[in-house]
């Protein structure tokens with residue numbers, strides 16, 4: 001069996017075959033049944049935001065730890081695995097899940113960067129471009145309600 005789901009932590013991708021939820025922990029395993037390196041995701045207080053996009057079967061966590069923030073993405077190969085996975089995660093994570101468009105990883109990384117600098121952000125849902133506001137400086141589409149551009153930092 002080929003593992004074709006992906007677990008990506010800080011841009012380093014690993015294939016996984018199965019996710020198991022145990023209380024407030026998600027565990028990602030390869031087809032050999034072994035837990036992946038960094039394949040344990042704590043779903044408790046450290047989770048700052050959960051972004052998802054059904055269209056690309058992507059759930060991205062922004063987690064906070066002393067001295068930084070991490071971006072952890074889970075990508076499923078099939079709709080069946082994705083919808084089952086996101087359903088299980090929703091039950092285990094206290095943070096609201098925020099729907100995004102396909103650019104969610106760029107958004108997640110920008111959020112993590114701000115968190116690392118000690119800046120807390122309000123997470124905004126952005127399902128389609130109509131919910132986005134264009135940055136007057138660089139033209140990047142930001143979630144509506146953003147105070148400043150996530151790309152260049154200009155005031156919106």
Ligand SMILES: [Zn+2]
Nearest residue numbers: 135138149152
């Ligand atoms: Zn900008």
